[in-house]
Amino acid sequence: MPIITVEHLSKHFKVYRRRTGFWGNLSSTVARQHDIIRAVDDVNFSLERGELVGYIGANGAGKSTTIKMLTGILVPTSGHIDVMGLTPYRHRKENTRRIGVVFGQRTQLWWDLPVIDSFELLKHIYEIPQNLYKQNLEFFSELLQLRPFLSTPVRRLSLGQRMRCDLTAALLHDPEILYLDEPTIGLDVVAKEQVRQFLRQVNAERQVTVILTTHDLNDVEKVCQRLIIIDSGKIIYDGGIDALKERYGKTRMLIIDLAQGYSDIQLEGVDLIRRDGNRIWLAFDRDTISASEVITQLTARYEIQDLTISEPEIEEIVRRIYELGVH
Amino acid sequence: MRRYIKLYCLLAGAYVRSRLQYRLSFGFMCFGIVISEACLLGLLGALLAKFRTVNGWTWAEVVFLYGLGNLAYSLMRILGSQLDDFDRYIIRGELDGVLIKPVAPLFYILASRVELVHVSRALTSVVIFVVAFHLTGIRWTVEVALFTLTTILSGTLIMLTLMLVSATVALWTTKSGKLTDLLISATKEATAFPISIYPLAVQLLLTFILPVAFVTYYPAQQLLQKGEFLGMPESFQFGAPVVALAMVCISYLFWYSGLRRYHSTGS
Numbered sequence: 001m002p003i004i005t006v007e008h009l010s011k012h013f014k015v016y017r018r019r020t021g022f023w024g025n026l027s028s029t030v031a032r033q034h035d036i037i038r039a040v041d042d043v044n045f046s047l048e049r050g051e052l053v054g055y056i057g058a059n060g061a062g063k064s065t066t067i068k069m070l071t072g073i074l075v076p077t078s079g080h081i082d083v084m085g086l087t088p089y090r091h092r093k094e095n096t097r098r099i100g101v102v103f104g105q106r107t108q109l110w111w112d113l114p115v116i117d118s119f120e121l122l123k124h125i126y127e128i129p130q131n132l133y134k135q136n137l138e139f140f141s142e143l144l145q146l147r148p149f150l151s152t153p154v155r156r157l158s159l160g161q162r163m164r165c166d167l168t169a170a171l172l173h174d175p176e177i178l179y180l181d182e183p184t185i186g187l188d189v190v191a192k193e194q195v196r197q198f199l200r201q202v203n204a205e206r207q208v209t210v211i212l213t214t215h216d217l218n219d220v221e222k223v224c225q226r227l228i229i230i231d232s233g234k235i236i237y238d239g240g241i242d243a244l245k246e247r248y249g250k251t252r253m254l255i256i257d258l259a260q261g262y263s264d265i266q267l268e269g270v271d272l273i274r275r276d277g278n279r280i281w282l283a284f285d286r287d288t289i290s291a292s293e294v295i296t297q298l299t300a301r302y303e304i305q306d307l308t309i310s311e312p313e314i315e316e317i318v319r320r321i322y323e324l325g326v327h
Numbered sequence: 328m329r330r331y332i333k334l335y336c337l338l339a340g341a342y343v344r345s346r347l348q349y350r351l352s353f354g355f356m357c358f359g360i361v362i363s364e365a366c367l368l369g370l371l372g373a374l375l376a377k378f379r380t381v382n383g384w385t386w387a388e389v390v391f392l393y394g395l396g397n398l399a400y401s402l403m404r405i406l407g408s409q410l411d412d413f414d415r416y417i418i419r420g421e422l423d424g425v426l427i428k429p430v431a432p433l434f435y436i437l438a439s440r441v442e443l444v445h446v447s448r449a450l451t452s453v454v455i456f457v458v459a460f461h462l463t464g465i466r467w468t469v470e471v472a473l474f475t476l477t478t479i480l481s482g483t484l485i486m487l488t489l490m491l492v493s494a495t496v497a498l499w500t501t502k503s504g505k506l507t508d509l510l511i512s513a514t515k516e517a518t519a520f521p522i523s524i525y526p527l528a529v530q531l532l533l534t535f536i537l538p539v540a541f542v543t544y545y546p547a548q549q550l551l552q553k554g555e556f557l558g559m560p561e562s563f564q565f566g567a568p569v570v571a572l573a574m575v576c577i578s579y580l581f582w583y584s585g586l587r588r589y590h591s592t593g594s
């Protein structure tokens with residue numbers, strides 16, 4: 001039984017052509033001149049308990065909108081969501097007791113109060129039994145090294161410290177699912193690594209199902225087993241990371257410094273991806289053409305100064321998918 | 328219910344503690360409110376000294392109205408401060424954070440900001456009200472005390488729900504700050520004077536559309552025995568709790584239907 005099932009899920013936003021001022025707003029609302037943005041468009045997927053899924057896509061692809069529907073913040077335009085047998089927006093309160101949510105861009109903590117006060121307030125909001133609260137606070141303080149700043153006001157924390165506190169805040173009530181919308185945004189390399197390590201551990205030790213959105217594909221590569229890619233509201237890939245590399249990773253990249261700026265570059269079986277002065281980036285499929293064939297062709301026609309060949313990183317694969325779509 | 332009372336105290340307490348981190352600004356705000364109240368009262372005094380009566384109301388009676396209205400108004404401001412600039416929840420998508428908590432959103436929003444600054448205003452109003460009560464020569468009995476208490480509470484609710492309706496408009500239009508500001512000052516002013524000074528259309532408006540006449544004017548008919556009903560049923564003098572209850576229901580339904588329209592922000 002999947003823990004989350006999403007079927008034909010869509011969210012369309014009406015965007016009114018705005019006029020300024022209150023009456024302008026009101027009249028444009030009444031006059032109903034609008035464009036429709038299909039932020040999420042007929043999305044289907046399901047998650048098993050204990051999965052760790054990366055949900056990625058370019059800016060404006062529809063990641064946050066999906067998360068907001070899953071957490072019950074937004075009412076879908078159409079389609080069906082089942083989270084642990086509940087419909088999030090309809091059984092909002094019941095659902096929120098069983099999930100944890102972290103928005104990387106916005107803290108859920110009380111800005112002017114010491115960190116520990118926020119945790120205490122959440123204890124009452126979620127009605128966490130005292131002994132469980134103690135135990136969890138202990139556990140997370142240890143794991144995320146929160147002790148040095150538990151009594152510091154949130155506004156004085158660094159971004160990394162704040163994120164660790166937000167993660168704790170989202171997990172104090174022992175949720176079964178953890179939703180993270182860009183949890184590593186703005187963090188340095190060390191802090192990112194700490195968050196990743198933490199997520200893996202929480203997933204492994206506490207069987208929390210994790211779904212995270214990010215723009216840093218290292219997060220996905222180091223944390224997730226499964227990857228869902230959304231593009232303009234539609235899911236374009238859903239599967240393992242290794243499978244993605246297998247399927248799209250056949251492309252090789254050749255970076256060449258030419259001796260002079262040739263105006264026109266023509267090669268068979270090769271795509272010219274980018275050009276920057278005398279440096280060009282070529283991509284080719286290693287199944288159709290071998291690297292030595294490409295180099296032979298090149299040297300026959302152009303004078304080459306330097307050359308490197310690279311296997312695509314997940315980053316590169318995904319960049320190409322965002323730019324060119326799936327094929 | 329017990330849980331909600333406890334939560335209310337905790338959330339309100341958290342807000343007050345946050346606020347007290349900026350003691351100086353808190354102090355200045357309180358001071359400013361008391362000064363502005365004193366000025367308004369001075370102005371009222373000056374006007375009444377000149378005209379003696381307003382439409383057959385003695386100045387003690389007008390100050391009585393003013394005190395009563397202001398008391399309800401200050402309680403509304405203490406309890407409903409979050410509605411003043413509610414549209415930031417919509418514009419900045421802050422409602423997201425509320426909706427992921429296992430608590431009724433409206434409760435959470437109201438509880439998370441109890442503005443003690445307005446206590447200074449409430450205290451000033453109490454003083455004004457008690458003095459005016461004395462000057463008008465109303466005799467204290469248990470009935471009068473109960474009636475007065477009910478009136479103040481109903482008045483607070485009527486003002487609060489009006490604020491809520493106005494704030495909720497933001498769920499449709501994104502912005503409602505100006506409308507709310509307008510309503511805040513309009514209700515304050517409309518409760519301070521007998522509505523008989525206004526033209527009929529305004530009287531009807533203040534009775535049936537924005538029923539702030541039930542905050543001071545109609546209940547005052549009972550307390551002051553004025554017998555001025557502007558052609559409305561005499562039972563209106565006892566109407567405040569009924570109107571308050573109706574307003575609570577209407578505004579809650581309005582809020583609830585607005586909430587389903589919430590569409591957060593793009594980032």
Ligand SMILES: Nc1ncnc2c1ncn2[C@@H]1O[C@H](COP(=O)(O)OP(=O)(O)OP(=O)(O)O)[C@@H](O)[C@H]1O
Pocket residue numbers: 013014015037038039057058059060061062063064065066590591592593594
């Ligand atoms: N409240 C809203 N009103 C109107 N349009 C919206 C709203 N929220 C999102 N959108 C639009 O829907 C689309 C998807 O937005 P969404 O925030 O889900 O993208 P995202 O994948 O999270 O992007 P990012 O990586 O930039 O955070 C965008 O085109 C956005 O402009």
Ligand SMILES: [Mg+2]
Pocket residue numbers: 063064065181593594
């Ligand atoms: Mg987003």
